[in-house]
Amino acid sequence: MENTRGVLLLSHVGFSFMEDLVAAVTARGLKTYVLSSLPEPAHQGSRPQALADLADDVRVSAGHVLTPRDVEDHLDRLQAAGASVQCCLTVWEGYRHLMALANARLGVPDLDDKQVLQLRDKLTLRNRLADAGLSRARATVLTPQTLAARRREGGRYFVKPVSGIASFGTFPLTPDTTWEDLERIAAEARADTVYASAFTTDPDPHDPAAPPPPAPAPASAAADSGAPRHTPTTPTSPTAPHAAPHGTAHATGRGTNGMDFLIEDYIPGREFSFEVLVVDHEPHVVAVHEKCEVTETAGTVLENACVSPPTSLTPQQTAAGIRWVSSVLDTLGLGWGCFHIEARHTPSGWDLIEVNPRVGGSLISPSVAALTGGPGLLDLWLDLLLAARRPAAYRTTLAGLSYTADGTTPSPNATFFRVFFAGPGTIRTVTVNDDLPLPPALSHVLLQPGDVVESAAREVFCGQVLWRMDRDGREAVLPDLLPASERALEIVYETEHR
Numbered sequence: 023m024e025n026t027r028g029v030l031l032l033s034h035v036g037f038s039f040m041e042d043l044v045a046a047v048t049a050r051g052l053k054t055y056v057l058s059s060l061p062e063p064a065h066q067g068s069r070p071q072a073l074a075d076l077a078d079d080v081r082v083s084a085g086h087v088l089t090p091r092d093v094e095d096h097l098d099r100l101q102a103a104g105a106s107v108q109c110c111l112t113v114w115e116g117y118r119h120l121m122a123l124a125n126a127r128l129g130v131p132d133l134d135d136k137q138v139l140q141l142r143d144k145l146t147l148r149n150r151l152a153d154a155g156l157s158r159a160r161a162t163v164l165t166p167q168t169l170a171a172r173r174r175e176g177g178r179y180f181v182k183p184v185s186g187i188a189s190f191g192t193f194p195l196t197p198d199t200t201w202e203d204l205e206r207i208a209a210e211a212r213a214d215t216v217y218a219s220a221f222t223t224d225p226d227p228h229d230p231a232a233p234p235p236p237a238p239a240p241a242s243a244a245a246d247s248g249a250p251r252h253t254p255t256t257p258t259s260p261t262a263p264h265a266a267p268h269g270t271a272h273a274t275g276r277g278t279n280g281m282d283f284l285i286e287d288y289i290p291g292r293e294f295s296f297e298v299l300v301v302d303h304e305p306h307v308v309a310v311h312e313k314c315e316v317t318e319t320a321g322t323v324l325e326n327a328c329v330s331p332p333t334s335l336t337p338q339q340t341a342a343g344i345r346w347v348s349s350v351l352d353t354l355g356l357g358w359g360c361f362h363i364e365a366r367h368t369p370s371g372w373d374l375i376e377v378n379p380r381v382g383g384s385l386i387s388p389s390v391a392a393l394t395g396g397p398g399l400l401d402l403w404l405d406l407l408l409a410a411r412r413p414a415a416y417r418t419t420l421a422g423l424s425y426t427a428d429g430t431t432p433s434p435n436a437t438f439f440r441v442f443f444a445g446p447g448t449i450r451t452v453t454v455n456d457d458l459p460l461p462p463a464l465s466h467v468l469l470q471p472g473d474v475v476e477s478a479a480r481e482v483f484c485g486q487v488l489w490r491m492d493r494d495g496r497e498a499v500l501p502d503l504l505p506a507s508e509r510a511l512e513i514v515y516e517t518e519h520r
Contacts, residue, residue, distance in 0.1 A: 026105050028053030028078065029404070030097070032112035032120060035086055035216055036061035036069035039113045039400070042387075044077050046404050055105060056080040057096045059088045062215050079105075087219040093120045097127060109407035113400070115142075115187065115380050116220045131302070131358050131410040133379060141354070141377055145184045145284045148374070154353045156346065157374050161286035166201045168285060173197060178288035183211075183281060187220035188383070191281075194288060208281035221281045289373045291366035292334055295382055296347050297390055297399055299406055299420060301413050303357040306424040307344050308402065309390045309431075310335075311382075314504070315440075327440040327507065329500070330389055331431055331493065339367065341429030346372040358410065360403040362386065385439040385488045388464055392490040393433045394423050436493040438500060440507045444475040444484040447515035452485060455509050459502045462510065464488040485511045 029047045033040050036058050044054045054077035061069040061082075073080045081099070083092050093110075100107055110124035118138045125132035141147060148161040162168055164181060172179050172195060181199070182192040191207040193199075211221045293316055297309040312332035332340065347363055354377070362382035364375035381387050381399045391398030397405070402420065409416035425431050452467050465487045469475070475482050487510045491499050 025051070026053065027051075027108055028055050028105060029407075030100070030107050030110040030124060031056045031077075032088060032093070032110065032114065032117045032124075033058035033073075034088070034112075034114040034117060035059055036065055036073065036082075038117075040073065041076065042400055043111065043113070043404075046401055050404070050408070052108065053078040053105070055100055055107060057083070057088065057092065059083050059092075060086050062086070086215050088117055088120060090120060090123055093124050094127075097124060109404075109410075111404060111407060113380055115378060118379050125407070129411070130407055132407070133356065133359050137354070137356065138379055141379055142185050144182060144186075144376070145282075147354075147377065148284075148286055151350065151353065151374055154349075156350055156353060158370075159287035159289050159373060161284045164204070164283040164285045169199070169201055169204075172285055173199070178290075179285050180288045181283055181285050183221055184284050185221055185282065187217055190217060190220075191283070195285065204283055211281055289366050289375065291368035291373070293364065293366050293375065294332060294335075294343070295328075295386070296343065296361075296363040296365065297382060297386060298347060298351070298361040298363060299402055300351060300357060300359055300361065301406065301410075301417050301420065303352075304417070305348050305351055306420045307347065308399070308420070308424050309386075309393055310340060310343070310425070311386065311389065326443075327438070327504070328384075328386075328389070329436070329438045330393060331433075331436060333496075333500070335367065335429075337429035339429070340425065341427060343367065343372050344425060344427070344429065350374065350377065358406075360399065360406065384441050384483075385464070385466075385486050388488055389437045389439055392437045392463060392488065393431075393435050395433070395435060397423075434493055436491050436496045437488060438491070438503060438507070439486060439488040440510060441486045442484045442511045442513065444469055444473075444482045444513065445515075446475055449473045449475065449484075450514040450516045451512075452514075453512050454485075454487070455512055458510060459506050460489050460491065460499055462487045463490040465510070467511070484513055487511065 029052055031040065031043050031047070031054060032038070033056055040056065047054045056073055056077045056079065058073065058080060059082070060066065070080065070082050081096055097107065107128055109128060109130045110121045112118065112121045119135040122133050122135040122138050126135070145161050145163060148157060148159060151157040152160050179195040180192070181195055183190070186192065190211060212218050293313040295311045295313070296307050297311070299306050299308060309330050310332055311328040311330045312334060313327070314329050314333070315326035335343070343365065346365070350363065351361070356379070359379055360381055362378040362380060364378070365372050366375060381403060387399040391401070405416055406413070422432065449469050449471055451471055452469055454462070454465050454467065465485065467485045469484045487507065489503060
């Protein structure tokens with residue numbers, strides 16, 4: 023009898039780490055059923071066929087943004103065809119609520135779709151955690167009036183979209199920040215086919231481009247692959263949109279083309295991320311990454327390099343961070359799933375940057391694989407979904423990979439990775455430098471000669487490189503590797519960017 027057991031994968035415009043996801047599902051003896059939104063025009067002729075060559079079944083929607091109806095109809099079609107869909111998975115945070123809807127229909131324990139949408143409302147989330155004593159910062163909606171008032175006060179504040187993705191439009195307030203700057207960022211967001219839907223508080227957004235419906239892709243056309251895209255218009259990371267829950271309205275000035283911004287107290291300290299899997303309200307921290315280089319620019323925040331385990335935390339400080347993460351999850355009622363929780367630490371304690379209900383972007387999942395010596399974060403999340411109805415054995419395996427309550431990790435390994443961002447200009451060459459203190463374990467080059475990078479209020483990924491080392495020997499390697507890694511990728515532009 024033919025095996026029809028498989029996993030539904032949701033892809034945004036034909037990408038979203040589909041190669042990685044398909045490989046993980048296939049390795050478990052399962053079929054891959056992919057539902058993708060319509061790729062951008064430059065990829066409509068090639069990407070559906072690339073997916074067809076990759077997965078067992080793919081369906082491409084008529085619009086650039088998947089909707090709840092798309093997911094419901096596709097599940098109906100699969101089930102009518104005899105497919106046994108075990109669970110649904112996506113790394114595109116803008117579809118995380120759709121994944122939750124699908125898993126609810128399939129009877130798979132997961133977050134509720136309303137919980138996902140509430141996490142995307144950063145304004146309400148910040149103040150909810152402040153009310154619970156878990157954040158020292160407060161946020162308010164940004165209008166021309168509140169912008170002028172905060173500038174007059176002269177304190178330290180941070181601006182970000184209420185609902186956003188990656189670091190698009192996030193920046194510290196300066197005396198030179200104007201409302202026109204926000205209008206420009208909002209216009210840029212609305213013009214971005216890939217990202218536009220991430221900035222709405224509507225859980226069922228309209229298609230930003232609204233193209234005429236194409237001929238449907240054949241049902242056998244393979245799934246949207248997970249590899250990063252080789253153009254400057256899509257980041258490699260699955261970094262995600264955060265939108266307000268349905269029915270939530272913030273009293274914004276709507277002067278920024280319907281894109282809402284907030285302004286919050288600036289959170290000082292070194293920045294970290296906790297990679298967490300939650301099994302029936304029991305959190306397991308499988309990795310903690312320290313962001314050893316963060317660059318705050320006028321229009322975005324660039325996270326240049328990460329190391330794990332952290333080098334600047336004691337086990338006691340890590341343990342306090344794990345307890346704080348558990349309190350955040352408990353306060354928000356987040357009982358199932360994978361989370362990339364970004365936070366900052368000072369001597370006075372921990373404070374939140376974001377709660378992302380997905381794997382971290384860039385090389386977070388491969389870093390976890392290098393740390394565990396086996397499964398990456400994508401693998402662990404997939405296994406959680408597949409085991410969620412009977413999680414006892416999975417929970418035991420996960421506990422053996424996770425930090426203990428005293429803030430120590432069972433892993434003998436350490437990782438360091440660097441992300442390279444492109445500046446405006448035309449790419450001539452991108453090469454991996456082999457003259458480094460330690461050979462990379464993994465390198466990705468994401469832009470190609472001839473790619474044109476425009477000036478934007480979000481990061482444009484050019485490449486990324488990961489190193490693995492023994493944790494006990496890290497201090498002998500990292501001091502030389504850290505500065506040398508800055509030249510691990512050599513980027514040459516046709517015209518020198520400004």
